[in-house]
Amino acid sequence: MRKRQLKILKKLSSAHQPVTSDQLASLIEVSSRTIRKDIKTLNDELEQSGAYIYALKGKGFELVVKDQNLFDRYVQELDPTFNQNLDLPDTPNERIKYLLNLILRKNEPIKLDDLSEQIHVSRSTLQADLKSIKPLLKRYSLNLISRPNYGLILQGTELNRRFAISEYLYDHRQIGPNLIQLKQVSVIAEMNETTLNDIWIILLYQIEVNKIVLSDIALNNLFVHIVIAYKRIKEGYSVNLIKQELADIQTQKEYEVAQKIIMQIQEVLGVSFPEIEIAYIAIHLLGTKLVNTSLTLDGSNEQMVNPEILHLVEEILQRVQDELSLQLTQDRELKISLALHLKPAINRYKYNMNIRNPMLEDIKAHYPLAFEAGITAATVINQTLSVEIDENEVAYIALHFGAAIERVKENLSLKKCYIVCASGLGSSRLIQYKLKSEFRSEIEVLGTTELYRLKEIPYPDIDFIISAVPINEPLPVPVLEVNAILSQIDLNNIKQFIKSDQSNPLTFIDEEHTFLHQSFRSKEEIFSFLMVQLKEQHALSDDYVEQLEKREEIAPTAYGNYVAIPHPITPQTSTTFLTFCTLKQPVQWGERKVQFVCLLNVEKDSMEDLQRLYDVLGKIVNTPSIVSKLLQCETYAEFIETIQINT
Structure with missing residues (x-):
């Protein structure tokens, strides 16, 4: 049998599904016609050897073994290593x-x-x-x-090799020795599952008695890395650290905990871990620990924050305010939570430790504004500490910003009002119930009163008054006059009043900045086109496209659902505006396809509240039906009406 035909037979033996002649031709670098001839020859030889190659119309070739013992003897004579290759990769x-x-x-x-x-x-x-x-x-x-x-x-380095082994060879999707795929770990590390479980119990005990709090993901990573360390030490490979780095680590409390962990694990495994390996475990504890499982604002957590880290956080929040117009510099809870998060995060990146974020894609899709704040934070960290933060860490930082943004929404979403009615309790209650029914998540009624008791209303606590009677005297809050029985016109007026107090996203959209059904083949073509369209009107700098690309280098701005929201890495314009570009055909944008582009420009040093604008963009990103409707719009009038109706 020729070498080429043996290759065909091996490939068909290891395949779990039919293999086409084209696939075999590509593998062996011959024509499909030659493959078909070889298979005919093979079938003649296999006739007396307990097998045959069956051609499935439209699917390819499949090896059928009728007599396994006879076939095994046949292939053993052909090639003694034949059966060792059955688990080779196909795809x-x-x-x-x-x-x-x-x-x-x-x-x-x-x-x-x-x-x-x-x-x-x-x-x-x-x-x-x-x-x-x-x-x-x-x-x-x-x-x-x-x-x-x-x-x-x-x-x-050996250390980086281990980080890569952990990232690419182990399945981190599930956590803990009862959930992690123990068989997979057991095979790779050549350890039995009972021993692996003993290591897990040691870890749980030591972090508990030493009061080190780790997230589930961090604990799982530490477990996997100890297993990898054992395997590599057994094979004769150990990590290296600079003497000064080792000395610094040995002064940390985490080094003492690592010593206790390794002392117990050595007894279980019967392998001696060098001193440098203990430092390696300490690095994991330094890079993954949480200071506390719950955040308190009584000052105890603030005392645990490194002043340099706190200063870094303040720089981040100021930059987020300058670039995204998010007013979060006074959010003490955000300051502390970010500072507590960044200390171990910086340790992780100092030692090039890998970290994966299983929520990455969800965070990017559902919290695009928080993710942008995370990108800004990563930029500040890089400029200050020369530490590069990747998407996984950005997404973890974004969670803190997301929580802060939701707190702002919660505090601002409910407009507080008083009802003034001259017709008695019955009619005022009717208005109150109607408001509750129509504006449950937008209006909170703090009370009802009569016209003569206007002076008793707690004006500092309310945003406006809804009155069923004319009020002629000036008041410190706006007054909306309505009928005792609320009509649809009354309800529309109230709705318009609530909306007018927020930034209206439509004010940032106009026909001159809307380009529908364009024919471009790449992200670069789109950027060049938009640069030409906007340069004169907005006095864009010559490196504007470069500013867009710099932002894309950190993480692509394609958020799924065929939507991308690119923007320069720092504010470049004197006004805030949106530029829309819809495409006839999707283009490749990083790892995603994009057909709807919204170029966002935020005014330099803007103090506008853009939360409503970001909410609308977030809704578009997360709603396929809205994107589909906008892509079908042929005129600006249709486009703007679709946004009005759907957002």
């Missing part, structure tokens, strides 16, 4: 996982030809897979180097 994703596992765990060079032969793919396919792997490794400062006549070798 590109499977190959990438397989190659990462091989590269991260092997310290010796790997020759490309040997690897190609091992996983039964062509050199060109293998090179394409390796091209996809390199950026994944680069995240952890690991470089895959290829040397002629030597092979592929991974360059980078």
